[in-house]
Amino acid sequence: MGQFSILGFIAIGGAFGACSRYLVSEFCVMLLGRGFPYGTLTVNIVGSFIMGLLIAAFENGSLATEPWRQIIGLGFLGALTTFSTFSMDNVLLMQQGAFFKMGLNVLLNVVLSISAAWIGFQLLIKG
Numbered sequence: 001m002g003q004f005s006i007l008g009f010i011a012i013g014g015a016f017g018a019c020s021r022y023l024v025s026e027f028c029v030m031l032l033g034r035g036f037p038y039g040t041l042t043v044n045i046v047g048s049f050i051m052g053l054l055i056a057a058f059e060n061g062s063l064a065t066e067p068w069r070q071i072i073g074l075g076f077l078g079a080l081t082t083f084s085t086f087s088m089d090n091v092l093l094m095q096q097g098a099f100f101k102m103g104l105n106v107l108l109n110v111v112l113s114i115s116a117a118w119i120g121f122q123l124l125i126k127g
Contacts, residue, residue, distance in 0.1 A: 001066055009067045013075020021080050036101060037089035041109055047081035048113035052120025060125055 024046070025039030032038045054072055057063035086109055093102035 005067075006070050009070035010075040010078075013071040013077075014079040015075075017076035017079030020076075021082075024080075037086075037093075037105055040085050040089050041105065041112070044081050044086060044109050044113045045116045047077050049116035049120040050080075051077055052117035052122075053124055054120075056121040056124035062124065 021039075021043050024043050028038040028042055051073065054063070054068070054077075058065050058069070086105075090102050090105060093099075093105065
């Protein structure tokens with residue numbers, strides 16, 4: 001696989017991931033408001049779950065690594081979940097003096113995202 005085709009696969013996945021991120025974030029704002037970074041939390045959990053499924057699918061041979069690693073792993077999930085947004089959400093909460101919300105956001109993102117990745121992995125690795 002050539003460099004240009006690899007970049008093309010990443011770009012295609014990234015476009016879908018970025019659009020998905022926007023739609024999920026807007027849906028969360030519409031549904032739950034702006035009082036907490038629900039959109040970032042949601043994409044981190046969903047992205048971690050999908051990453052767990054993806055890695056398990058590679059390991060158990062139900063999905064070929066190429067080109068899906070580039071399309072889904074690097075492109076789609078790279079654009080869907082961004083740690084920089086998570087970090088900025090927490091800086092903003094800290095600047096607002098919302099230390100409880102900041103701590104809750106850190107705890108929920110870390111615990112739920114790792115749990116989602118583990119669940120996604122377990123669903124396919126044992127299948």
